[in-house]
Amino acid sequence: MSNQDPSLKPDRTTERQTDRWIEPGKLNLQVIYILYLTSFAIGITGLVGIVLAHLNSGKSEAWLETHYTWAIRTFWLGVLGTLVSILLMFVLIGMLTMLLVAIWIIVRTVIGLQKLSRNEPIDNPQSWLF
Numbered sequence: 001m002s003n004q005d006p007s008l009k010p011d012r013t014t015e016r017q018t019d020r021w022i023e024p025g026k027l028n029l030q031v032i033y034i035l036y037l038t039s040f041a042i043g044i045t046g047l048v049g050i051v052l053a054h055l056n057s058g059k060s061e062a063w064l065e066t067h068y069t070w071a072i073r074t075f076w077l078g079v080l081g082t083l084v085s086i087l088l089m090f091v092l093i094g095m096l097t098m099l100l101v102a103i104w105i106i107v108r109t110v111i112g113l114q115k116l117s118r119n120e121p122i123d124n125p126q127s128w129l130f
Helices: 026-038 044-056 062-091 094-117
Strands: none
Touching: 026 044, 026 062, 026 094, 044 062, 062 094
């Protein structure tokens, strides 16, 4: 038998609180969008953002799911645009298309953040444009 004071034992009835920004929801989407924007300065953050988006997709309300779809498509279409731009550098227009891809990513991310802050779904999350 143990002579320990019962008040020193951990309380097993309370669940451990996790960081809310990791769980599916509005805060998680804000983090994903911000990670996408900061990836222009720190490249690895975009990868963290897409991992979070894929992990949490399909686990929240329908209007939030439109944002997850939008965020995932923004990343992968941005990667595709970047690869095409790299190929186009051989014909000297790659820098222009790279700039256009960067603007496209920024605009889509800002649109996502604005609609998220107003609690609005993305109108057409499958869109290639805006």
